Amino acid sequence: MGNFLEIITHDNGQKQATEPCLEPCSIERGMRLLGGKWKGSILWHLKEHPVRFNDLARQIGGASKKMLSQRLQEMEEEGLVKREVVSDRPIAVTYEITEFGKSALGFLEELKNWVEKHQL
Amino acid sequence: MGNFLEIITHDNGQKQATEPCLEPCSIERGMRLLGGKWKGSILWHLKEHPVRFNDLARQIGGASKKMLSQRLQEMEEEGLVKREVVSDRPIAVTYEITEFGKSALGFLEELKNWVEKHQL
DNA sequence: TTAACTGGTTACCAAAAGTATACTGGTTGA
DNA sequence: TCAACCAGTATACTTTTGGTAACCAGTTAA
Secondary structure (H helix, E strand, O other): OOOOOOEEEOOOOOEEEOOOOOOOOHHHHHHHHHOOOOHHHHHHHHOOOOEEHHHHHHHOOOOOHHHHHHHHHHHHHOOOEEEEEEEOOOOEEEEEEOHHHHHOHHHHHHHHHHHHHOOO | OOOOOOEEEOOOOOEEEOOOOOOOOHHHHHHHHHOOOOHHHHHHHHOOOOEEHHHHHHHOOOOOHHHHHHHHHHHHHOOOEEEEEEEOOOOEEEEEEOHHHHOOHHHHHHHHHHHHHOOO
């Protein structure tokens, strides 16, 4: 019976974790990067080719434009996505997935498969 | 130049997505199941063996008891986790990962690796 | 007796997240 | 000229989330 739980008991009976996950561990941090509402979906929609803002909004019907532009800004700062002004006059902007963003696709695909396999 | 974006243009100029992701697609649904704050961490801490409530609370230092009990309830309803009353009198409860919960671990591990590989 | 433990619940509050609608300022096409 | 487009922003509102702290009813050990 080892000390599986990593909990020690002091002389006064007080208990303490030896390795408390004090602040967000890897999984938590990852979820906060990719787990935000719509972020996965956005990345997924960009995986083939750059997409323009309003086209993205049309494709992700459930999300408002405000949401989308917020998320896209965050994702640009996080390096997941790249914003590119293609032309002004008739202003045109595209959002493109970065190499870093692409590195997350495998994992998103696993999530997708998992969900579909279990019919969720 | 194919119709990559799945957007069609009506005669009056109005545009429409042919396959709008109207409501949460697989990735979105998956994220809502596993992406909740602390849910990944909880699952991860249960992966080796059942853990008692307060021990879990000590290990996941950043989360309050309230959060934990809320999340654990949700996760029980979702079938990710199983609650078991081990004894009353000195009431003892353990939370155990289910088979379904285990099926998500691979994907969490990939997330973990991804995060650590990129030093996030 | 006191203090720590068990597994929670409840009330209260603050902050964050999300929704809905309208609007900008210009362009394009019928 | 009218309507739809572009890429958002502004404003106001509601909902959800999360955190703190106290409390319950019992048990155990110093």
